[in-house]
Amino acid sequence: MPSGGKVHRRGPVIMRGRELPSAMADQKLLQSRTEDAWRVMRIQAEFVEGFSALRSITNAVSVFGSARTPKDSKYYRLAEQVGRLMAQNGFATITGGGPGIMEAANKGAFEANGVSVGLGIELPFEQGMNPWINLGINFKYFFVRKVMFVRYARGFIVLPGGLGTMDELFEALTLVQTGKIDWFPIALVGSEYWEPMVDWLRKTVAAxxxxxxxxxxxxxxxxxxxxxxxxxxxxIEALQNSKDNLERHADGT
Incomplete structure (x- = not known):
């Protein structure tokens, strides 16, 4: 009986070998102009599914970091601590649902009896949800998934990661900078990893x-x-106080 090899899941359907899809939903959207009208309906359905599944999440922080981080890494242990502390402080933990940093943060939250959320993404190979999630959703479209990360989070905690982590970080910064969302707290964990980037932003980009x-x-x-x-x-407390003051000012109190 064959084992191993690439696996692709589409809802309840599992595909291997010659049944593997030739392109992912994101690829089809960006590379093909056929069926665009029908594709809009699929995108709408994915937004509805995400909003429906996450509607009860009201106090959460999104945690980002590399899927490649090994379990014996200091950053894996640090992500576990982040998830655990957030659960102990009443925050839900939202990650991309995969291995590495994501798994560690979900594990910390799960073991501390917190809410552990995974927002997965369709990939050309089987990554799968890590086993430390008590609410998980798989998305076809990156941009739908990104909306969920921001919409249901009150802050971002970013551990060392690669291009995907940088993408989420800089998108959040752009949304805040342009006023598309209210400012929210963003913490970059690991000065040894992040300070060279901060120096570049300050000494080159800002300069x-x-x-x-x-x-x-x-x-x-x-x-x-x-x-x-x-x-x-x-x-979060500073932001809430600011909103309360604005409401009192508007009410004339």
Whole structure:
């Protein structure tokens, strides 16, 4: 009996070998103009499914980091601590649902009896949801998944990662910078990893006038899980106080 090899899941359907799809939904959307009208309906359905599944998540933080992080890494252990502390402080943990940092954060939250959420994505190979999730959704479209990460989170905690992690980080910063979303706390965990990027932003990007120096204040670099979660609490509390003051001002009180 054959074993191993690539596996692709589409809902309840499992595909292997010659039945593997030639392209993913994102690829078809960007490379083909056929069936565009019908594709809009599929995209709409995916938004509806995501909104419906996550509607009860009201106090969550999205955690990002590399899927390639091994279990014996200090960053894996740090992500576990992040998930555990967030659960102990009443936050749900939202990750991309995969291995590495995502698995570690979900594991920490799950073992602390917290809400552990995984937002997976269709890939050309089987990644699958890690086993530490008590609410999981698989998406076909990256942009739908990205909306869920932002819409249901009150802050971002970002551990060392690659292109996908950078994509989520800089998209969040862009949304805040352009006023598309209210400011929310963003913590980059691991100064050894992140400081070279921060130096580049400050000494090259800001120095060349491509961003304002103040844009770098949208995030905070920390080294411990305690600092990361504290930054979430402080930022969320400050934002809530600001909203309360605006409402009192509007009411004339």
């Amino acid at each position: 060349e006038g491509m961003i304002n120096e103040s844009d770098i204040d949208y995030f905070k670099v920390v080294d411990t899980a305690e600092e990361a979660v504290e930054h979430m609490w402080n930022g």
